[in-house]
Amino acid sequence: MYSLTILAALLAAVPTFAQAPLWGQCGGQGWTGPTTCVSGACCQYSNAYYSQCVQGTCGGSNPQTTTTRTTTGGSTQPTSGSNGQCGSGSPHATVTGSSGNYRASRGSTTLYTGSNYLSAITAALNGISSGERVSVMASGSIGANTISISSGKTFEVCGTIDVGNRSGRGAIESTGTNGVSIPFLTMTGNPYFGLLFYGTSNLSLGQITMNLSGGMGIRFHRDEAANSNVKIGTVRVTGAGSHAIETWNINGLTIDQVIARDVGECALLLQKVTNARVGLVDGNNVAAGTGYATLRFANENGKLNGGYGTNIYIDKVVSRGGGRGVFCVSASGGAEIKTVDLASNGNNAILIENCYNVAIRGGTVNGGGEVRLAARTEFANNKDISITLRVDGTTVRESPCGTNISWNLSGNGARNIC
Numbered sequence: 001m002y003s004l005t006i007l008a009a010l011l012a013a014v015p016t017f018a019q020a021p022l023w024g025q026c027g028g029q030g031w032t033g034p035t036t037c038v039s040g041a042c043c044q045y046s047n048a049y050y051s052q053c054v055q056g057t058c059g060g061s062n063p064q065t066t067t068t069r070t071t072t073g074g075s076t077q078p079t080s081g082s083n084g085q086c087g088s089g090s091p092h093a094t095v096t097g098s099s100g101n102y103r104a105s106r107g108s109t110t111l112y113t114g115s116n117y118l119s120a121i122t123a124a125l126n127g128i129s130s131g132e133r134v135s136v137m138a139s140g141s142i143g144a145n146t147i148s149i150s151s152g153k154t155f156e157v158c159g160t161i162d163v164g165n166r167s168g169r170g171a172i173e174s175t176g177t178n179g180v181s182i183p184f185l186t187m188t189g190n191p192y193f194g195l196l197f198y199g200t201s202n203l204s205l206g207q208i209t210m211n212l213s214g215g216m217g218i219r220f221h222r223d224e225a226a227n228s229n230v231k232i233g234t235v236r237v238t239g240a241g242s243h244a245i246e247t248w249n250i251n252g253l254t255i256d257q258v259i260a261r262d263v264g265e266c267a268l269l270l271q272k273v274t275n276a277r278v279g280l281v282d283g284n285n286v287a288a289g290t291g292y293a294t295l296r297f298a299n300e301n302g303k304l305n306g307g308y309g310t311n312i313y314i315d316k317v318v319s320r321g322g323g324r325g326v327f328c329v330s331a332s333g334g335a336e337i338k339t340v341d342l343a344s345n346g347n348n349a350i351l352i353e354n355c356y357n358v359a360i361r362g363g364t365v366n367g368g369g370e371v372r373l374a375a376r377t378e379f380a381n382n383k384d385i386s387i388t389l390r391v392d393g394t395t396v397r398e399s400p401c402g403t404n405i406s407w408n409l410s411g412n413g414a415r416n417i418c
């Protein structure tokens with residue numbers, strides 16, 4: 001009550017100067033607070049009862065500031081769905097409000113009001129059809145539950161969604177769908193899987209930020225239907241206990257950037273993925289004390305039509321500290337990494353083990369664990385590996401000798417190669 005009194009006094013004292021914060025209310029029936037927004041935001045009408053400050057400019061047109069791909073080989077199509085800013089334009093349904101008081105609406109129709117954030121989100125998603133969009137302009141917690149997104153729907157979270165641990169399940173899932181889009185999402189909490197997918201086609205993820213206290217960020221499931229044509233923009237993950245992104249069974253994957261900080265296992269783990277193009281994979285303190293890596297290929301990743309023709313293209317891998325930098329294992333390959341920047345990795349800077357047709361075209365390794373070509377007995381030895389690299393402060397070792405291995409090394413690192 002004390003703070004409300006102060007607030008009321010402040011509002012009464014300077015009503016014409018106050019501006020609503022980003023995501024704050026700025027209008028609606030009975031609203032007596034500020035009706036303008038802080039710089040960089042504008043007041044967008046949601047319904048008769050609620051207008052809210054959103055980022056950028058309001059209006060029905062599609063802003064031209066959409067994220068475009070930076071991947072050299074990728075297309076230039078936007079990854080962020082239909083709009084450049086979260087909540088911009090005219091979402092078909094919205095969730096607004098704050099803790100204890102959420103509202104889902106479609107135009108002037110109220111779909112839900114009440115204290116349950118998950119119910120508000122579910123009502124909004126149920127209130128749109130394929131080809132339409134829900135914008136969640138509110139923050140809250142869904143607990144250990146799952147939000148499911150069906151075909152053709154665009155779901156964006158402009159606030160922060162806090163999630164719990166539902167064993168074996170995703171906090172947000174889309175399975176057996178076509179054309180689902182999540183242009184914006186910020187998530188906190190300790191999910192089993194933050195996002196879980198399988199059997200998807202034409203899935204598009206845009207700017208995804210996950211500040212987790214455990215669990216896995218994004219998973220494309222293993223023993224389930226495969227996925228095709230998956231586009232991912234920039235994914236930032238901190239604090240996951242497991243991988244930031246683990247993929248199985250995708251044909252046709254593009255990713256702009258994966259940025260992982262203090263993540264327990266991989267930044268990006270590709271398995272049984274074909275025809276992939278990835279811009280940047282950047283890990284800092286990723287996979288510390290484990291055999292995982294900032295970038296790992298495993299389980300026949302890149303095996304296409306029974307062979308290993310190049311079909312996995314990675315622009316750049318940056319890795320600092322943590323476990324391994326780059327790790328290719330278990331009959332994976334068909335991969336080209338344009339450049340690496342690896343330093344102080346606590347395990348191998350690079351480990352290539354039973355892989356076929358892998359090229360690292362340039363870059364540097366500075367200290368950390370050795371650069372190693374190795375082999376286990378259960379798969380054929382390394383073949384057709386080409387490495388151009390400057391290595392300082394750590395060793396390069398090929399043992400056992402592979403077939404058709406081509407080294408182009410510079411730097412002071414000791415060499416024990418065939």
Ligand SMILES: *[C@@H]1O[C@H](CO)[C@@H](O)[C@H](O)[C@H]1NC(C)=O
Nearest residue numbers: 177178179200201202228229
């Ligand atoms: C994916 O999108 C393309 C292009 O719009 C379309 O031709 C294709 O049928 C879609 N895939 C599925 C499985 O619907």
Ligand SMILES: *[C@@H]1O[C@H](CO)[C@@H](O)[C@H](O)[C@H]1NC(C)=O
Nearest residue numbers: 160186187188209210211238
């Ligand atoms: C997520 O973490 C980043 C980096 O630590 C921080 O800048 C950002 O504010 C965090 N966002 C949320 C919603 O926790």
Ligand SMILES: *[C@@H]1O[C@H](CO)[C@@H](O)[C@H](O)[C@H]1NC(C)=O
Nearest residue numbers: 165167190191192214215241
């Ligand atoms: C989630 O719960 C399971 C048990 O159901 C547990 O094994 C797992 O470690 C938990 N994960 C997180 C991130 O809390």
Ligand SMILES: *[C@@H]1O[C@H](CO)[C@@H](O)[C@H](O)[C@H]1NC(C)=O
Nearest residue numbers: 357358359384385386404406
């Ligand atoms: C050796 O490997 C390279 C790829 O690194 C490949 O282009 C070349 O054809 C291979 N040579 C033979 C003789 O297999």
Ligand SMILES: *[C@@H]1O[C@H](CO)[C@@H](O)[C@H](O)[C@H]1NC(C)=O
Nearest residue numbers: 362388389390407408409410
């Ligand atoms: C070895 O790599 C350097 C760049 O570090 C490049 O200029 C040179 O052409 C390469 N040599 C061969 C034989 O590929």
